[in-house]
Amino acid sequence: MSTLPGRRRGPSKGDRREQAILETARVLLARKPLADITIDELAAGAEISRSSFYFYFDSKIAVVVALLHGITGELGRDAGPWLDGTGPDAGALRQALTSLAVLWRDQGRLLAGALAAAPGCPPLAQWRDGMRAAHVDRLAARIERDRAAGLAPDGPAPRVLAGLIDDLRTAALAGASDPEELVGDLVTVELRMLYGDFGVSHSAG
Amino acid sequence: MSTLPGRRRGPSKGDRREQAILETARVLLARKPLADITIDELAAGAEISRSSFYFYFDSKIAVVVALLHGITGELGRDAGPWLDGTGPDAGALRQALTSLAVLWRDQGRLLAGALAAAPGCPPLAQWRDGMRAAHVDRLAARIERDRAAGLAPDGPAPRVLAGLIDDLRTAALAGASDPEELVGDLVTVELRMLYGDFGVSHSAG
DNA sequence: GACTTTTTCGACGTACTGTCGAGAAGCAAC
DNA sequence: GTTGCTTCTCGACAGTACGTCGAAAAAGTC
Structure with a gap:
């Protein structure tokens, strides 16, 4: 499943070590940014030597990828009603954004670290692009539906x-000290971006 | 003026070295991201040893700060008519955004590198916060004026x-492969964020 | 040409990363 | 219970990059 270097299989002692490393990473990420975490600390937290760390993960980034793998499912959670719906449904949008804001509150350092390290790190860039594409695809489709139904004004390409x-979303949630606090305003602003019209159509660029 | 370590004064040979370092940084930034540039390269480009580099700058970040200092003036250029104006003036906004997009096109790697390194680097964080605050202050004032004049709908705090x-703006321009191409859509979207109303007022969060 | 300031650099110490190979520990089967 | 396998561990090494220090060359001044 993942790209572990040495392990074969079996629910052995090594599995506990691997979990210990992941848990240590979670704990450290709650205290400081990803860039400030060294492999020494990860190894020490799991009570193994630095060399042994490399038996379980190829690098610090591999740990991050494993952690991301664990929360990827939550990234789109509660976005269904909004993305599959139609029209300016503030309630559904709020639901999607609240869920996302909670994720950023709890995993902000992990997400921010991953996004910061993504340029210059193919696996993270790939993860980020995948997440983004998944959201953009569904939202663009929603925009097309709304426009076709006359519910949304014309504007930038979907x-x-x-x-x-x-x-x-990403920039605002990443920068906020209290992401949840921002949800109400994000709802307003996103709806305006999608449905707001004020008589001035955009001129071609 | 700046925080150079060794230099005293005088338009001597060292000044040429300093310029050579800055020029080397500019050239390298045109080719690859800031994180991939080492002090060795900067020194080699200026034809001095790595140790000598430290006579001119405290670190790679100090070089970045010097480069930023040189373009800071351009950051707000052409934003005056928009920020000091009133109402949905698409032309003025387009002027401001075009200017900004050109800067991102020419100095994208520098700006992106500076923003990426800002967390965990006080001088850069200070620069970023200053730039942001300057823009937010003026734009918030504009929003207040427009709302007081009944030109803009109520909504999030200014x-x-x-x-x-x-x-x-920052996220979009930083991520765009061709920033200028985005200007038209940014104009539309920003105007919608400010003036777009569609009968659904924001609910308190 | 003595004196000061500016500039240069090699040598050093530090921090972190990743690899290698020797071998210990765990767990069969005989 | 020792042979033989896989799993796991670690010390030692090599690499890269950073930043500091002090000796001394170069440049400028009188």
Whole structure:
């Protein structure tokens, strides 16, 4: 499943070590940013030597990928009603954003660290691009439906607009000290981006 | 003026070295991200040893700060008409965003590198916060004026909304392969964020 | 040409990363 | 209970990059 270097299989002692490393990473990420965490600390937390760490993971990034793997499912959680719906459904959008904000509150350092390290680290870049594409795809489709139904004004190409909304979410939640506090305003702003019209159509660029 | 370690004064040979280091940094930044540039390369480009580099700059970050210092003036250029104006003035906004997009096109690696390194690097964090605050202050004031004049709908607190717009700009321009291409859509989207109303007022969060 | 300031650099110490190979520990089966 | 396998451990090593120090060369001044 994952790309572990040495392990074969079996629920042995090594599994506990692997979990200990992941748990140590979680604990440390609650205290300081990813960039400040060294492999020494990860190994020490799991009570093994630094060399032994490499028996379980190829690098610090591999640990991050494993942690991300564990929360990837939560990233889109509660977004279904919003993304599969139609029209300016503030309640559904709020539900999706609240869920996302909670994830950022709990896993902010992990997500921020992963996004920061993504350029110059293929596996993380791939994860980020995948997450983004998944969201953009569904949101762009929603935009097309709404426009076809006359529920949303014309404007930027659906995929571009969806990308901008994704950018805004990520940047805002990553920068917020209390992500949940931002949800109400994000709902307002995203709905305006999608449905807001004020008589001035965009001029071609 | 700046925090150079060894230099006293005088337009001597050292000044050429300093310029050579800055120029080397510019050249390298045109080719690869900041994180991939080492002090060895900077020194080699200026034809001095690595040790000598430290006579001119305290660190790689000090070079970045010097480069940023050189373009800080351009960051707000052409934003005046928009920020000091009133109402949904698409032309003025387009002017401001075009100017900004050109800066990102030319100095994208520098800006992206600086923003990426800002967490965990006080001088860069200070620069970033200063730039952001300058923009947010003026934009928030504009929002207040527009709302007082009944030109803009109520919504998120002016400073919050301004912050979201700043986040969006930065994230979008940083991620774009061709920033200028994005200007038209950014104009539309920012105007919607500020003026877009569609009968659904934001619910308190 | 003595004196000061500016500039240069090699040598050193530090921090972190990743690899290698020897071998200990755990767990069969005989 | 010792042979033989896999799992696991670690010390030693090599590499890269950073930043400091002090000796001394180069440049500038009188």
